[in-house]
Amino acid sequence: MELKFKIEGLDCPNCASSLERELATISGVKNVSINFMNSKMLVETENENIEEIIENIKKLVKDEEPDAILTEI
Amino acid sequence: MKKRKEKIIISIGLFILSLLIHNNLIKNIILMLSYLVVGLDILKKALRNIKHGKIFDENFLMSLATIGAIFIGEYSEAVFVMLFYQIGELFQSYAVDKSRKRVASLMDIRPDYANIIKGKKIEKVAPNEVNIGQVIVVKPGEKVPLDGIIIEGSSLLNTVALTGESIPRKVKVGDEILSGCINSDEVIKIKVTQNFRESTVSKILDLVENASNRKSKSEDFITKFAKYYTPVVVIIALLLALLPPLIIKNSNFNEWLYKSLSFLVVSCPCALVISIPLSFFGGLGASSKIGVLVKGSNYLEMMANSSIVVCDKTGTLTEGVFEVQSINAINMEKEALLKIAVYAEYYSNHPIAQSLKKTYKENIDEKSITNAKEISGEGIKATIDNQKVLVGNDKLMRNNKIDYLKNNSIGTVIYIAIDNIFKGSIVIADKIKEDSFKAIPKLKNTGIKKIIMLTGDKENISKNIADKLGINAYYSELLPNEKVQKVEELIKEKSDKDKLIFVGDGINDAPVLAISDIGISMGGVGSDAAIESSDIVLMTDELSKIAEVINISKKTMTIVKENIILAIAVKIVILLLSAFGIATMWEAVFGDVGVMIIAILNALRIMKVKSY
Structure with missing residues (x-):
């Protein structure tokens, strides 16, 4: 499954790529791609436990980048 | 961003004030104030990030470098480093913001509303509330909100945002028009053929907004480089602070600590990283400006x-549209020959028939056509004004034993015979x-x-x-x-x-x-x-x-390469100069932020080029 998010408030592409690496370690997440310039995040996931995966993504973003605003689109 | 600007200005003011004061205590207090005004946010972020174990975070590194400078009594260095770092950040967010806005304005095709007709009234609704088959009104100056067919009126459409084409297109009743164009002349009524989600404008916006999700090799390279660069520089800094004082006799610990602090100042990778996606973003923007949508920066990179x-x-x-190239009539007018051919092909849907009909401008009298019959792979047999007409390829001529003149022109040749007498040929070709x-x-x-x-x-x-x-x-x-x-x-x-x-x-x-x-x-x-x-x-x-x-693409890649080489080279030079004690922290931060600003300005050039 592919989840789309809008992610605003990241400082730089470097922060974005380190966040990418962190998010990829969440179980059920196959691939993460953050586009810093477009403020978009695409997450490829397994088809099960979507709710739980989304919860974990939100939690991790909040921990790692407290200033970032994440919204599902 | 505004707050950051104010803080920088206040901090600069305090810094200048400190230069005028000779009393060391007061001078240092003012410098500390200046430091806190501009650096408190960074210190706070650093603290927060340490809790999450992020020690190679830029906020932490900057905090460490400046606190170290304060520790060895270099107060003005600490202020200057923090100040410059913040100026760099401000410039970076300004540049990112500006190019985001510029690209957004290039693609300003999102319609805000649609005017739908309800009885005798016109009502403004959101484009996604309009259903297929409903009739909408588009006034001059408004964006066409949904794809549809014109059912009333004619106008000029400005398609520049869609296609990059600046000459307006004439449209009339029966024409299909795409959402995202701007109606620039008269009021038109459109019967909607697609709902908003499926309309051209939505598809294009979706494509543009999701472009560059596929990253280029250059972007991957620079993020990988950054991943190793920071830890390596920090480790060298640590060694620089600890090893020489242990190995070299009578060496000054503060001197080596100072050198290692300069290393920390240059250890932040952000300056290095920002200009690359910014360049690609600019390249993608420049492409959409000329009516080309590129789905990812990797493709833009490959194009070079x-x-x-x-x-x-x-x-x-x-063109993909067949057109009459020549009419070769024997013993009759060209127009008359064309007329016979058009009448014979009147009921046919073949592309050749379509192109013939397009060339013939007169009205067609259907009653004069009787007995039109299509012979597959050959042509048409018809009776027109009581004359027996054959219109088709050479096979049709041969099978009917017509003595015809072979035409060797390039294209599709149609031969015409009336009452078994060859009358000429028409050549049709794609232009x-x-x-x-x-x-x-x-x-x-x-x-x-x-x-x-x-x-x-x-x-x-x-x-x-x-x-x-x-x-x-x-x-x-x-x-x-x-x-x-x-x-x-x-x-x-x-x-x-x-x-x-x-x-x-x-x-x-x-x-x-x-x-x-x-x-x-x-x-x-x-x-x-x-x-x-x-x-x-x-x-x-x-x-x-x-x-x-x-x-x-070539322009983008040149700029990307310039920026990568410039940024890495300057960082290495600063590191070497600091290690040998030639460069101070002032020069380190100045060089580091300076090179970032140059790289960003270089990246912004891509969108400024007028024509390619």
Whole structure:
């Protein structure tokens, strides 16, 4: 499954790529791609436990980048 | 951002004030104030990040470097480093913001509302509330909110945001129009044919907004570099602070600590990283400005290395519309011959019949046509004004034992006989697009080595077009699966570095588009197949846009390379100079932020170029 998010408030592409690496370690997440310039995040996931995966993504973003605003689109 | 600006100004003010004061205690207090005003946010963030174990975080590194400077009594250094770092950050967010806005304004096609007709009143509603079949009114100056067909009025449409074409297009009743155009002349009424989600404007916006999700190799390289760069520099800094004082006798600990702090100042990778995605973003923006949608920065990057262009013929190099090229009448008027042919073909849906009808401007008297009969693979037999008419290919002539004059013109030849007497022939051919003549030399100028045409059409027609356009090679009479095989062969033959572009109309050639390095579809705005199966979408029908995008790509890559080399070189030089004690922390931060600003300004140049 592919989840789309809008992610605003990241400082730089470097922060974005380190966040990418962190998010990829969440179980059920196959691939993460953050586009810093477009403020978009695409997450490829397994088809099960979507709710739980989304919860974990939100939690991790909040921990790692407290200033970032994440919204599902 | 505004708050950051204010803090920087206050901090600079305090810093200048400190220069005027000679009392050391007061001077240092003012400097500390200046430091806190500009650096408190960074310190806070650093603390927060340590809790999460992020020690290579830029906030932490900056905090460590400046606290270290305060520790060895270099107060003004601490202020200066923090101040400059913040100025750099401010500039960076300003640049990012500005180019985001600029690209957004290029693609300002999102309609805000639609005027739907309800009884006698016109009501403004959100575009996604309009259903297929409903009638909407588009006033002058308004964006067309949904795809549809004009049912009343005629006007001029400005399609510049969609296609990059600045000359307005005339539209009238019966014309299909695409959402995202701006009505620039008269009020028109449109019957909606697509709901908002499926409308062209939504598809384009979706494509543009999700572009560059596929990252380029340069971006991957720089993020990987940054991943190792920071820890390596920090470890060297640590060693620099600890080892020499232990090994070298009588060495000054503070002196080596100072050197290691300079290392920390340069250890932040952000300056290095920001200009690369910014450059690609600019390149993608510049492309959409000329009506070309590129689906990811990786494709823009590959375009610079493209060396083979494989084109489909019909609809790509040619108009894809058959037109009457010549009428050769024997013992009768040309118009009269055309009239007979048109009358005979009147009930036929064949493309040839369509093109004949388009050429004939007079009204058609249906009553005079009796007994029209289509003979598959040959032509048409009909009775027109009580004359027996035969219109078709040479097979039809031979089978009816007509003594006809063979016409060897390039194209499709239609022979006409009346009451078994040969009356002449009409030649119909697909026309080469005006733009194709310009595009081929333009492509060669960009460094394309081979231009190859693939077509299902006949040998002589293909040769004629290839010769006229100056195309290197062509393969004719290919079936769709043979086109795929041909492209596979071409991909095998070429080196990995040379990229192969395939251009087609995007409708029948999805498999070929998929196997090419870069698949480009043209004129397919509004077609799902074209947008989905290709990597780059040309919103106009012009092949020459490919040459322009190659130029944008080359420009982008030059800037990307300049920035990578400049940033890495300057960092290394600063590190060396600091290690040998030649550069101070002042120079370190100045050089580091300076190079970032130069790299960003360099990246912003891409969108400023007027024409490619």
